[in-house]
Amino acid sequence: MKVLLAEDDRDFGNILSQYITISGFDVTLARDGNEGWEQFTSAKPDICVLDVMMPEMDGFTLGEKIKEADPEMPVIF
Numbered sequence: 868m869k870v871l872l873a874e875d876d877r878d879f880g881n882i883l884s885q886y887i888t889i890s891g892f893d894v895t896l897a898r899d900g901n902e903g904w905e906q907f908t909s910a911k912p913d914i915c916v917l918d919v920m921m922p923e924m925d926g927f928t929l930g931e932k933i934k935e936a937d938p939e940m941p942v943i944f
Contacts, residue, residue: 868914870893870912870913870914870915871906871914871917872895873896873897873899873900873902873903873917873918874897874916874918877898881896884896898921899921899922899923900921900923900925900926900929901923901924904933908936912940913941914940914941914942915930915942916943917943919944926944930944
């Protein structure tokens, strides 16, 4: 299963990404909302885990764009 993780805190993002990977998932880590959108369109994840407060584009805006593109996509904040 492919997971898009959008988290701007470098340390927390790395730790969370490693934990998700150890749990057997394929993780794509984005550091801001714009990168999250780019990774969503290119990586085609199965689920999105989004930070709320990120630079460039906040998690709520990113979540709205993702849901417009794919209404069935699971999104966790």
